[in-house]
Amino acid sequence: MSFANFKDNIDEGDTAILYLSANSMHAIEVRPKIKNKKDELIENVFQTTYGALKVRDLIGKKYGSKVELSRGWAYVLHPTPELWTLTLPHRTQIIYTPDISLIIFQLEIRPGSVVVESGTGSGSLSHALLRCIKPQGHLYTFDFHSHRVLLAQEEFANHGVAEFVTVAQRDVCEFGFGEELKGKADAVFLDLPHPWKAVEHAADVIRESGE
Numbered sequence: 001m002s003f004a005n006f007k008d009n010i011d012e013g014d015t016a017i018l019y020l021s022a023n024s025m026h027a028i029e030v031r032p033k034i035k036n037k038k039d040e041l042i043e044n045v046f047q048t049t050y051g052a053l054k055v056r057d058l059i060g061k062k063y064g065s066k067v068e069l070s071r072g073w074a075y076v077l078h079p080t081p082e083l084w085t086l087t088l089p090h091r092t093q094i095i096y097t098p099d100i101s102l103i104i105f106q107l108e109i110r111p112g113s114v115v116v117e118s119g120t121g122s123g124s125l126s127h128a129l130l131r132c133i134k135p136q137g138h139l140y141t142f143d144f145h146s147h148r149v150l151l152a153q154e155e156f157a158n159h160g161v162a163e164f165v166t167v168a169q170r171d172v173c174e175f176g177f178g179e180e181l182k183g184k185a186d187a188v189f190l191d192l193p194h195p196w197k198a199v200e201h202a203a204d205v206i207r208e209s210g211e
């Protein structure tokens with residue numbers, strides 16, 4: 001639940017950022033045990049260039065504290081959209097923080113905004129949008145790739161932000177964003193190979209005063 005609100009201590013199930021250096025960070029799901037290839041539950045040991053970390057040792061530690069690895073040390077940081085962008089599993093090309101800042105600024109996205117996005121991709125932009133619009137706003141994010149949709153849904157649930165986002169599988173160039181969103185969006189953002197094919201559909205969902 002660690003993306004939903006800031007908190008002091010690490011709980012089981014959080015996603016924490018292991019910071020070795022500015023160029024070496026890892027997002028870790030804080031689970032004491034994981035399944036191996038034979039489907040057996042084993043101790044979750046995360047390997048880094050400075051040695052191993054027993055993930056269960058993170059539970060109860062303060063975010064920001066220094067943790068020992070078998071051949072060195074690291075800091076364990078609270079997750080933010082910026083750190084997630086730097087550590088997320090890449091399923092696609094992603095949008096990075098400097099561009100995300102400009103997008104949010106130019107679209108005037110704020111707490112309470114209803115935002116429509118396509119494609120979801122790796123969820124880099126989505127995480128930043130979610131922090132900005134919650135708790136009253138909502139993100140509708142569309143991708144035509146079913147596995148990416150599934151993984152994004154799982155990540156939003158693991159990160160405690162699922163209630164603020166609806167992930168749908170759809171080819172938005174062909175089928176648009178759906179009747180139910182007509183005239184509802186404050187902002188639409190398209191990160192697609194052929195965005196011009198979805199512009200008419202975007203115009204359908206945008207509110208009269210929207211961007």
Ligand SMILES: C[S@@+](CC[C@H](N)C(=O)[O-])C[C@H]1O[C@@H](n2cnc3c(N)ncnc32)[C@H](O)[C@@H]1O
Pocket residue numbers: 092093094095118119120121122123124125126142143144145148170171172173174191192193
């Ligand atoms: C570059 S990625 C988006 C990356 C995302 N903005 C991020 O920051 O992680 C483009 C995504 O658009 C999806 N896509 C491409 N054409 C599409 C279409 N016609 N309808 C819906 N999704 C589409 C792809 O499957 C891919 O996941």
